[in-house]
Amino acid sequence: MAMHDDEIVRLFWERREEALRETQEKYGRYCQGIAKNILENDQDAEECTNDALMKAWESIPPERPASLKAYLGRITRNLSFNLYRKAHANKRGGGAFTAVLDELAECVAGGVEPEEEWAKKELAEAINDYLAGLPKDRRQLFAARYFYADEIPVIARRFGIRENTASVRLARLRKGLREYLTERGFHL
């Protein structure tokens, strides 16, 4: 049985290298899955996963994540997305992950960027508020597609629904998000 997260975090805090081994064993595949969804390349995904572990090592302590899983997921996602952006500095690629961005582009108008840190924070908080108001299964669907960048067929299988149904539900979620943010004064 895998070690409890509290125990793993404790190992990080004690600066014991078993922390990395235990994290790799428990969350290595999870992180790699996220990186693979974004980068669509096994080797890059593996490198990103290793980098994510090192970032965790560098940041815990002082961080003491309430959810180690979410913490690692977020780091991996950020690193993978940064790498994706470097690789597609001039134009978007044509892969499965690009479809995720294309869908999100429907929610925005390409206007002003939220450059200020507080504006980014407010946007993130508004998205959290929107998600908190959704039924759990819709939130799960949203997270699967727009946090984890899962492909539609994968989502459909997991949720036991048809691909078309998944796409329609996601479109409604995007529309709902756009309306929610617009009503709250965000310049999309």
Added chain:
Amino acid sequence: MRAEDLFEAIGQMDDRFVEEGREAPAVKKMTWKKALAAAAALAIVAGLGIWAVPKITPKPAGGYIEKHVPAPELNGDIPEIYRVPHWEDMRDVQRYVSLSFDGKEYVTKLILVHAENVGAELGAGTFAGQDNYTDEIHTLEGRVFEVKGVNTEAAVCAEFPDELGRAYAYINAMYTPATLGQFIDDLNLRETLSTGLVYVKRGAEPDVVYEDIGTEMVWQQLLSDAALANEPEANPGPAVLSISANIDLLGYHNHTITLTEDGYLWTNLLESGKYFFIGREKVQAFVKEVTENHQGYIYIYDDAGEPVPEAGEESRVAETGVEEGVTVVQTAPAE
């Protein structure tokens, strides 16, 4: 705004939503009438001549009702979570994550212990912290004090030279009590432990929440056998019930006392798991008592707002400051 900005912002979604995104989605269940009809039809079509009984998902015998509650307070995002603060930008309590004293290593809880709970001075200790940018290890001498009522094997509090009169809690991460009784005594749990909501687990279905399970019932039915051995190497099975548990004195809030289907009680209070085998019968009896004699609720979260208050929780911890993304709280004085 571009799609990339939105994708980044979504990356800051709350931890619980991130976790939910990888949970197994709930599978729609047939109503019992539909299930019965389907089973009957199957029996007829197959010519089996038997009456198939549908499996009905068990629910707590006491039933439960749906309750609309404000969504729990979000943990807050962790913007740019891997931007580690520079040494010079941190306060001592953030810099010095560990404390050596009397041959033991303690770790910080970022908790300021109320002056009334600071006990006798124990001697000098050495704080240590590492600059994550230069890898340099820094050390600092400070005075170490007892936390009143708490065994120094488990926790102490200590004062930084530049913050005289303020003692921060440091926890012995390796603290491993031999028995439940020792754990209770060392932490003075009779005085310091409070419990809140009780969650009965139902697999992928939402937990059923019980709001009126008093701490005394937990003591009588689960914590009464002081001789129970702690089994640090145990690997307990799935949880069937979880009790929100707090030791406000040391900054432990909304931790858990969990019962498992194979008869373990485990808790993550203090820095490592403690596992006590109380037996399946006790677990089943407690679950039965909770579900049959108390009202359960399925929480339906309406929108963001204040967290659901837990019994006896009102402002026992007073926030005193937020700096560099770290909340330093001061524990309440002893009652």
